[in-house]
Amino acid sequence: MSKHMTRKATRHVNQNEGLIFEKSSPGKAAWKLPPLDVPDVDVSKLLGKSERKNLGSMPEVSEIEIIRHFTRLSTWNYAIDLGMYPLGSCTMKYNPRVNEVVSRLDGIANGHPYQPEKISQGALRIIKTLSDCLTEITGMDAITLQPAAGAHGELTGLLLVRAHHDSKGKPRKKVLIPDSAHGTNPATAAMVGYAIENLKSNSSGIVDTSMLEAQMNEDVAALMLTNPNTLGVFEQEIHKIADIMHAKGGLVYMDGANMNALVGKVRPGDFGVDLMHLNLHKTFSTPHGGGGPGSGPVAINKFLEPFLPRPVLISKPDGTLGFDYDRPQSIGRVRSFYGNFGMFVRALAYILANGPDGLRQTTEDAVLNANYIRKGLEGIYDLPYQSPSMHEVVFSDKLQAKKGARTMDLAKRLIDYGFHPYTTAFPLIVPGAMMIEPTESESKEELDLFIEAMQSIAQEVEEDAEVVRTAPHSTRVSRLDETAAARKPILRWKPEFETPKP
Numbered sequence: 001m002s003k004h005m006t007r008k009a010t011r012h013v014n015q016n017e018g019l020i021f022e023k024s025s026p027g028k029a030a031w032k033l034p035p036l037d038v039p040d041v042d043v044s045k046l047l048g049k050s051e052r053k054n055l056g057s058m059p060e061v062s063e064i065e066i067i068r069h070f071t072r073l074s075t076w077n078y079a080i081d082l083g084m085y086p087l088g089s090c091t092m093k094y095n096p097r098v099n100e101v102v103s104r105l106d107g108i109a110n111g112h113p114y115q116p117e118k119i120s121q122g123a124l125r126i127i128k129t130l131s132d133c134l135t136e137i138t139g140m141d142a143i144t145l146q147p148a149a150g151a152h153g154e155l156t157g158l159l160l161v162r163a164h165h166d167s168k169g170k171p172r173k174k175v176l177i178p179d180s181a182h183g184t185n186p187a188t189a190a191m192v193g194y195a196i197e198n199l200k201s202n203s204s205g206i207v208d209t210s211m212l213e214a215q216m217n218e219d220v221a222a223l224m225l226t227n228p229n230t231l232g233v234f235e236q237e238i239h240k241i242a243d244i245m246h247a248k249g250g251l252v253y254m255d256g257a258n259m260n261a262l263v264g265k266v267r268p269g270d271f272g273v274d275l276m277h278l279n280l281h282k283t284f285s286t287p288h289g290g291g292g293p294g295s296g297p298v299a300i301n302k303f304l305e306p307f308l309p310r311p312v313l314i315s316k317p318d319g320t321l322g323f324d325y326d327r328p329q330s331i332g333r334v335r336s337f338y339g340n341f342g343m344f345v346r347a348l349a350y351i352l353a354n355g356p357d358g359l360r361q362t363t364e365d366a367v368l369n370a371n372y373i374r375k376g377l378e379g380i381y382d383l384p385y386q387s388p389s390m391h392e393v394v395f396s397d398k399l400q401a402k403k404g405a406r407t408m409d410l411a412k413r414l415i416d417y418g419f420h421p422y423t424t425a426f427p428l429i430v431p432g433a434m435m436i437e438p439t440e441s442e443s444k445e446e447l448d449l450f451i452e453a454m455q456s457i458a459q460e461v462e463e464d465a466e467v468v469r470t471a472p473h474s475t476r477v478s479r480l481d482e483t484a485a486a487r488k489p490i491l492r493w494k495p496e497f498e499t500p501k502p
């Protein structure tokens with residue numbers, strides 16, 4: 001064990017130093033077949049050109065080796081089931097087991113989207129009930145569950161915005177986006193073909209309504225507003241913001257990925273939002289699972305209904321549910337079938353298990369937890385915006401940077417203390433941002449451990465910043481080339497042989 005590992009660091013670390021990744025040695029196998037009791041067949045005759053003669057260097061391992069290999073690899077990872085995952089903006093909350101039990105029920109797990117509507121009424125009822133719950137929670141009139149992620153919801157939403165303006169014969173050119181926005185917002189607006197105009201936040205970290213007033217005109221299709229924003233601050237002037245937009249025919253699109261701070265308390269439909277997306281894989285506890293499958297439903301006000309993605313779930317005159325494909329103004333389909341059904345089941349299980357009071361409590365706990373951390377770390381880390389925090393709190397590395405330890409170093413050191421890092425360097429308006437979101441899942445004991453770890457790291461920076469600058473010291477590999485990992489990912493092992501040309 002490294003001399004820089006702390007006592008707590010042993011919590012998630014595999015003690016087997018020196019294990020190697022490659023296990024193969026010639027002649028080993030994880031299988032054994034009984035002697036042949038039927039006539040032998042010439043495989044090459046059966047398969048013809050499709051026979052793969054050269055298996056190259058496929059690994060040769062025994063059963064126990066392969067089991068240990070994968071089990072060991074699984075223990076080198078970090079998960080919400082192991083400890084707190086304070087990634088700000090990601091809302092990495094616990095995925096309750098009841099969700100998994102329900103989603104694995106035979107009739108649900110084995111239903112097929114090509115089944116006729118007549119024998120899919122149960123699945124359609126789940127989609128309908130979830131849609132009703134989400135429209136109630138958001139205060140909006142209708143919803144599509146098709147989009148497969150938050151960013152996909154944004155794309156769907158802005159296509160709806162475009163369809164709305166086109167239908168009025170007045171296409172518009174620009175989308176206003178505050179400088180505190182999530183990076184997916186400008187990317188989405190650009191994909192839909194809009195020019196992006198930046199809105200500067202004021203010193204409280206919210207939209208400056210006088211700037212908005214000055215920038216709003218009839219070329220602007222919409223404002224994309226995250227609320228609470230990525231500083232974890234509620235846009236208190238949201239009514240005024242909506243009035244300014246609506247006065248000139250612009251729409252208010254709300255990035256509702258941070259609804260964890262609002263559910264059961266306020267409804268975007270009541271404060272002037274025209275359309276918004278939700279992240280079921282954040283607010284409604286469905287797994288993020290290695291980038292997917294997610295779900296980013298888009299809730300809308302009535303006037304946008306004709307443009308919703310096709311098909312739309314409807315109640316038929318005979319009382320059954322079914323899909324309506326005859327939607328001439330629809331923006332079209334945005335996802336195969338009707339979205340990620342398994343996620344709908346989990347989100348609905350979460351909503352029904354909590355009920356209205358439980359959901360409200362969840363929101364209160366998420367906000368309380370973020371503020372508990374804020375209080376525990378205020379003064380130790382710089383807090384650039386003093387506005388009240390909602391579900392997350394954003395510090396900066398200003399104090400520690402003087403000793404040469406930046407947000408990334410502090411986050412990496414957190415790994416040695418047995419925690420997943422917080423979000424680094426985002427939002428962009430905070431230089432050296434440290435964005436922390438505990439969610440409602442965490443107990444006071446876990447929050448105290450986290451606060452202690454962060455306090456201890458700040459102390460280390462004072463005493464020996466090098467320990468922090470070179471962290472983590474307790475992991476299999478230390479600092480990776482994160483850019484190469486994102487840009488040129490190697491997602492599976494490949495045997496070293498040439499695939500024979502057909």
Ligand SMILES: Cc1ncc(COP(=O)(O)O)c(C=O)c1O
Nearest residue numbers: 089090149150151182184255257
């Ligand atoms: C505020 C905000 N908007 C949008 C997104 C994008 O969601 P997704 O990652 O599902 O595409 C996120 C993701 O964390 C987010 O935090």
